[in-house]
Amino acid sequence: MLNSPQIRQQGSTMPFGNTHNQMKMKYTSEQEYPDLSKHNNHMAKILTPAMYERLRSKQTPSGFTLDDVIQTGVDNPGHPFIMTVGCVAGDEETYEVFKELLDPVIEDRHGGYKPSDKHKTDLNPSNLKGGDDLDSNYVLSSRVRTGRSVRGFCLPPHCSRGERRAVEKLSIEALASLSGDLKGKYYALKNMTEAEQQQLIDDHFLFDKPVSPLLLASGMGRDWPDARGIWHNDNKTFLVWVNEEDHLRVISMQKGGNMKEVFDRFCTGLTKIETLFKERSHAFMWNEHLGYVLTCPSNLGTGLRAGVHVKLPNMSKHAKFEEVLKKLRLQKRGTGGVDTAAVGGVFDISNADRLGFSEVELVQMVVDGVKLLVEMEKKLEKGQSIDDIMPAQK
Amino acid sequence: MPFGNTHNNFKLNYKVEEEYPDLSKHNNHMAKVLTKELYGKLRDKQTPNGFTLDDVIQTGVDNPGHPFIMTVGCVAGDEESYEVFKDLLDPIISDRHNGYKATDKHKTDLNFENLKGGDDLDPAYVLSSRVRTGRSIKGFTLPPHSSRGERRGIEKLSVEALTSLDGEFKGKYYPLKSMTDAEQEQLINDHFLFDKPVSPLLTCAGMARDWPDGRGIWHNDSKTFLVWVNEEDHLRVISMQQGGNMREVFRRFCVGLQKIEEIFKKHNHGFMWNEHLGYILTCPSNLGTGLRGGVHVKLPKLSTHPKFDEILTRLRLQKRGTGGVDTASVGGVFDISNADRLGSSEVAQVQMVVDGVKLMVEMEKKLEKGEAIDSMIPAQK
Numbered sequence: 001m002l003n004s005p006q007i008r009q010q011g012s013t014m015p016f017g018n019t020h021n022q023m024k025m026k027y028t029s030e031q032e033y034p035d036l037s038k039h040n041n042h043m044a045k046i047l048t049p050a051m052y053e054r055l056r057s058k059q060t061p062s063g064f065t066l067d068d069v070i071q072t073g074v075d076n077p078g079h080p081f082i083m084t085v086g087c088v089a090g091d092e093e094t095y096e097v098f099k100e101l102l103d104p105v106i107e108d109r110h111g112g113y114k115p116s117d118k119h120k121t122d123l124n125p126s127n128l129k130g131g132d133d134l135d136s137n138y139v140l141s142s143r144v145r146t147g148r149s150v151r152g153f154c155l156p157p158h159c160s161r162g163e164r165r166a167v168e169k170l171s172i173e174a175l176a177s178l179s180g181d182l183k184g185k186y187y188a189l190k191n192m193t194e195a196e197q198q199q200l201i202d203d204h205f206l207f208d209k210p211v212s213p214l215l216l217a218s219g220m221g222r223d224w225p226d227a228r229g230i231w232h233n234d235n236k237t238f239l240v241w242v243n244e245e246d247h248l249r250v251i252s253m254q255k256g257g258n259m260k261e262v263f264d265r266f267c268t269g270l271t272k273i274e275t276l277f278k279e280r281s282h283a284f285m286w287n288e289h290l291g292y293v294l295t296c297p298s299n300l301g302t303g304l305r306a307g308v309h310v311k312l313p314n315m316s317k318h319a320k321f322e323e324v325l326k327k328l329r330l331q332k333r334g335t336g337g338v339d340t341a342a343v344g345g346v347f348d349i350s351n352a353d354r355l356g357f358s359e360v361e362l363v364q365m366v367v368d369g370v371k372l373l374v375e376m377e378k379k380l381e382k383g384q385s386i387d388d389i390m391p392a393q394k
Numbered sequence: 395m396p397f398g399n400t401h402n403n404f405k406l407n408y409k410v411e412e413e414y415p416d417l418s419k420h421n422n423h424m425a426k427v428l429t430k431e432l433y434g435k436l437r438d439k440q441t442p443n444g445f446t447l448d449d450v451i452q453t454g455v456d457n458p459g460h461p462f463i464m465t466v467g468c469v470a471g472d473e474e475s476y477e478v479f480k481d482l483l484d485p486i487i488s489d490r491h492n493g494y495k496a497t498d499k500h501k502t503d504l505n506f507e508n509l510k511g512g513d514d515l516d517p518a519y520v521l522s523s524r525v526r527t528g529r530s531i532k533g534f535t536l537p538p539h540s541s542r543g544e545r546r547g548i549e550k551l552s553v554e555a556l557t558s559l560d561g562e563f564k565g566k567y568y569p570l571k572s573m574t575d576a577e578q579e580q581l582i583n584d585h586f587l588f589d590k591p592v593s594p595l596l597t598c599a600g601m602a603r604d605w606p607d608g609r610g611i612w613h614n615d616s617k618t619f620l621v622w623v624n625e626e627d628h629l630r631v632i633s634m635q636q637g638g639n640m641r642e643v644f645r646r647f648c649v650g651l652q653k654i655e656e657i658f659k660k661h662n663h664g665f666m667w668n669e670h671l672g673y674i675l676t677c678p679s680n681l682g683t684g685l686r687g688g689v690h691v692k693l694p695k696l697s698t699h700p701k702f703d704e705i706l707t708r709l710r711l712q713k714r715g716t717g718g719v720d721t722a723s724v725g726g727v728f729d730i731s732n733a734d735r736l737g738s739s740e741v742a743q744v745q746m747v748v749d750g751v752k753l754m755v756e757m758e759k760k761l762e763k764g765e766a767i768d769s770m771i772p773a774q775k
Contacts, residue, residue, distance in 0.1 A: 020444030020539065027543030034542060035571065035607050062404050067541070074604050154404075160448070161415060162408030190416065216597070223455055226416050 021057070021065045029053035034074045041086030042105045042297075043073035051100060060097045062154050064090030069098055072157075072218035085109060085298050088218045090158030092151065092285045092293050106290075106297055110355040119291035119301050122358035125260070125267040131367040134257025138374045139308045140346065143253035144266045144363065146303040147246035147294045149285040150277060155295045156220040156245060164227040164243050171242045174276035175231045182269050184233035186242075189225035203236055207244050220245055220295070237262075238269050246294050246303075248273075257308065259370075263363050291355060301355025306363045308370050309335055313345030314380035315373055320390070324376070328369035329353055329394045349373065365394060402438070402446045410434040415455045423486045423678075424454035424467030432481060441478045443535050445471030450479055453538075453599040466490060466679050469599045471539030473532065473666045473674050487671075487678055491736040500672035500682050503739035506641070506648040512748040515638025519692045519755045521727065524634035525647045525744065527684040528627035528675045530666040531658060536676045537601040537626060545608035545624050552623045555657040556612045563650055565614035567623075570606035584617055588625050601626055601676070618643075619650050627675050627684075629654075638689065640751075644744050672736060682736025687744040689751050690716055694726025695761035696754055701771060705757075708774045709750035710734055730754070746775060 024032055033052045036044040047070065055066045073086025087105060089095055095102055103115045134142070149155060150170065153163045172186050187196055200206035209224045210216055232239040241249040250273070252266035274284055285293035291301040315321055316332075325332060333348040334341040342348075349370055351362040369391075376386045405413055414433045417425040428451065436447045454467025468486065470476055476483055484496045515523070530536060531551065534544045553567050568577055581587035590605045591597055613620040622630040631654070633647035655665055666674035672682040696702055697713075706713055714729040715722040723729075730751055732743040750772075757767045 020541075023443050023535075024541045024543060027541065027547070031543035031546060032541060034604060038571075063402075071603060074607075075602070160405040160408065160413060162405060162412035165412060166408070190419075217603075221456070222452060222598075223415065 021059060021067070024067075025057060029056060032056065034070070036074070038077050039073070039086070040078040041073050041076070041084040042108055043070050043086030043101070044078070045108065046101055046104045055098060055100060058097050060091050060093040062091050062093070062158065064094055064097075064154070064158050066098060066101070068158065068219075069094060069101065072214055075217040076214050083109075084214060085296055087297065088157045088295050089155055089293070089297070091154045092149070094155075095290060095293065095297075102297060106300065106355070109298055110301070111353065113356050115289070117356065118288050119355055120358045121286070121291055121302070122360040123267045123271060124360065125264040127360040128260060128263055128363055128367070130371075131260035131263065131363070132258050134259060134308065134367070134370055135374050136256040138311045138377060139257035139370065140311065141253065141255050141309045142257060142259040142262045142306075143251065143308070144259075144262055144304065144306040145249060145251040146266075146270070146305070146359075147292070147299055148248040148250060148270075148274075148303070149293050149295070150247045151283050151285050153247065153282075155247070156243065157218040157295060161223050161226055164223070167247050168227040168229065168242050170277065170280060170282055171231070171240070171248060172229075173280065174273055175240060177276055178233070178269070178272060181235065181265070182233050182238055182272065184231055184238070186229055186231040188227075188229040190228070200230060203232075205230055205232060205236075205239055207241055210245070215245060218295075238265055240273075245296070246299070257370075259306070259308065259363065259367050263306070267359070299354055301353075302357070302359045302362060303354060304359050304362055305350045305354075306366045307333075307348050307350030308366070309346055310349055310370060310373065311344075311346050312349075312373060312377050315377045316342065316345060316347060318376075318380065318386070320386075324373070324391065325349070327391045327393045328372070329365050330369045402440060402448070405448075406438055410437065413437065415451070417455070419458050420454070420467070421459040422454050422457070422465045422467030423489055424451050424482070425459070426489065427485045428482060436479060436481060439478050441472050441474040443472045443474070443539065445475055445478075445535070445539050447479060447482070449539065449600075450475060450482065453595055456598040457595050465595060466677055468678065469538045469601075469676050470536055470674070470678070472535040473530070475536075476671060476674065483678060487681065487736070490679055491682070492734070494737050496670075498737065499669050500736055501739045501742075502667070502672055502683070503741040504648045504652060505741065506645040508741040509641060509644055509744055509748070511752075512641035512644065512744070513639050515640060515689065515748070515751055516755050517637040519758060520638030520751065521690040521692065522634065522636050523638060523640040523643045523689050524632065525640075525643055525685065525687040526630060526632040527647075527651070527686075527740075528673070528680055529629040529631060529651075529655075529684070530674050530676070531628045531663050532666050533663050534628065536628070537624065538599040538676060540624075542604050542607055545604070548628050549608045549610060549623050551658065551661060551663055552612070552621070552629060553610075554661070555654055556621060558657060559614075559650075559653060562616065562646065563614050563619060563653065565612055565619070567610055567612040569610035571609070581611060584613075586611055586613060586617075586620055588622055591626070596626060599676075619646055621654075626677070627680070640687070640689065640744065640748050644687070648740070680735055682734075683738070683740045683743055684735060685740050685743055686731045686735075687747045688714075688729050688731025689747070690727055691730055691751060691755065692725075692727050693730075693754060693758050696758045696767075697723070697726055697728060699757075699761065699767070701767075705754070705771060706730075706733075708772050709753070710746050710775045711750045 033049045059065050069087045078084050153167050210221050228243045237254050239251040252262045292303050294303050329352050331352040335346050351366050379386050414430045440446050450468045459465050591602050609624045618635050620632040633643045673684045675684050710733050712733040732747050760767050
């Protein structure tokens with residue numbers, strides 16, 4: 001049994017947990033309020049000087065402060081076209097202590113999701129209809145990923161080495177007890193051999209130290225590569241990242257278009273892992289309002305991104321491509337992932353939503369939407385119009 | 395604290411072994427000194443401003459170092475860091491600054507008249523001369539730790555102080571965040587502009603937070619005296635000009651610095667200084683004088699001589715490329731400057747540069763004529 005931390009103490013009994021935050025209180029709110037005049041991210045839209053003043057003296061029980069929440073958004077003004085979130089959580093309580101800031105950010109980011117809304121979790125793969133017959137001439141690969149946070153530990157922007165190592169230790173124990181199709185092995189980043197590293201790169205499994213300033217500015221890169229690692233099953237279809245942007249990232253993937261199988265394995269594996277963590281008195285962070293609690297507010301709810309790599313050379317050049325995606329509640333990315341460009345007409349198509357829909361619903365949208373997009377592609381190949389199969393807004 | 399080390403007490407729930415960093419692949423001063431025992435001893439301490447051991451060492455944990463270059467691997471977050479964490483920082487200072495002991499006293503000498511010569515370095519070889527140092531302002535925390543309010547407070551004080559200068563020091567302040575394109579272009583052409591740090595050594599220490607808020611550049615009208623505000627230190631003060639008149643550069647440096655210091659003192663914000671460590675700066679490598687006096691000098695022959703590095707060591711000088719630290723030299727032109735910072739005065743360090751460069755130019759001339767330089771090899775200073 002791990003040396004679990006005591007119940008987190010209230011800020012007032014911490015001898016010096018937020019000495020620095022208290023010191024900052026000597027400056028007026030105007031003096032400390034960040035200059036957000038050139039910023040375009042969710043945090044900058046919401047955080048007024050008056051709100052900054054109300055929240056700046058607060059801290060979570062583990063000492064995460066308002067400035068900690070917003071640092072990444074202050075340091076990264078954003079992009080004129082891409083709306084970044086600009087804030088992170090340092091622990092589960094962040095979403096409560098700083099709800100005045102985070103609720104509007106969540107609402108803005110997740111299609112009007114209200115503070116009173118309830119999120120539905122459904123990880124029962126038999127509720128998915130179809131999904132086993134996406135045309136593999138077009139759908140090259142299928143993948144589902146999500147994140148999970150382990151209750152009792154701070155999140156990657158805030159966790160200490162001791163906490164990170166404890167998360168790693170728990171994860172290794174839990175994963176090592178998986179069997180059958182899910183039997184696998186853990187590769188710690190810091191003792192990886194050259195051969196192992198090369199293999200993981202070839203398998204497209206290896207993650208590296210974040211280079212994005214969005215992640216680094218929030219403190220997630222500290223102490224790299226200590227307690228970071230990759231676990232995967234022998235069949236290389238189920239993969240877990242430990243201590244990257246979230247405590248755990250869980251990925252199920254395989255070549256071809258059988259999204260149903262990918263989702264089956266995803267649900268089975270995830271549920272097994274959750275059971276193992278619960279047995280060790282460390283459930284996943286979850287509540288009925290926000291669903292699964294993750295580092296970035298954009299990943300709340302299901303934290304799920306289900307997607308395919310699909311050949312759509314004709315469809316992607318069609319004038320209504322973007323509109324079709326929007327109606328289907330899907331988004332496109334290049335095959336290198338977020339912020340990359342498509343190569344050879346092959347796109348990464350995945351669900352746009354995370355919160356307010358269940359896992360089954362989101363994967364259903366991907367399955368149905370991709371099926372339609374492939375039909376459209378085939379029509380366009382034959383020089384036919386696609387106007388009569390345009391979907392309604394989901 | 396920007397990277398969440400404010401929950402130091404929470405971390406004490408974990409054992410020392412669990413929190414002690416893995417330094418097995420590290421090669422920096424901090425990693426050489428910080429044993430598990432020392433970590434255990436210091437981990438529950440904090441400065442009055444809340445800077446903790448993990449804050450001090452984060453940059454050294456995140457940047458294992460280079461097999462050939464020994465980085466420091468730790469920073470101060472405030473003046474008190476050097477006292478509260480002396481068990482770690484004293485041995486590092488000793489290792490970095492030639493055995494400087496915890497009981498040693500540092501001498502400050504900014505009287506430029508004590509410099510002998512220095513006005514006649516041959517401009518056919520010495521292309522430019524420059525002296526820089528850093529200063530920290532008492533009453534504020536340092537760049538790894540400072541809040542926006544503090545940084546802006548420093549900027550405001552600095553702008554007040556600098557804009558009150560006159561005569562040869564009359565000049566203008568350019569805040570980074572409101573610079574026009576034209577101003578930016580000009581500052582780049584003058585080689586004055588500094589940009590957001592990209593070096594992970596600096597960014598991991600938290601110095602780049604809130605960029606470019608509170609940062610700026612001031613320079614005099616003649617472009618020979620320049621101050622950076624809120625980069626790696628509160629202030630970086632630079633005196634420079636074309637040619638080899640280091641004496642004049644040093645005069646302006648001393649006079650300008652002292653004028654600035656007087657104004658800060660009047661506002662009850664003197665510079666951080668003590669008789670043991672001299673001027674207190676963010677990086678322990680810059681303690682003492684914080685001074686780097688150097689020239690860009692053409693040494694195409696001497697630099698390829700087998701004894702070049704030995705000569706530099708004996709003269710207590712170091713070489714860099716003309717792009718600054720970590721760059722390579724181009725066309726046989728080197729940046730030659732003093733290696734020392736702590737344990738010798740400003741005058742003594744600039745004297746070493748003046749005398750050393752004079753000797754090296756003589757050696758270069760001899761080698762040009764095909765003569766030997768063996769008889770000129772200096773003794774160890």
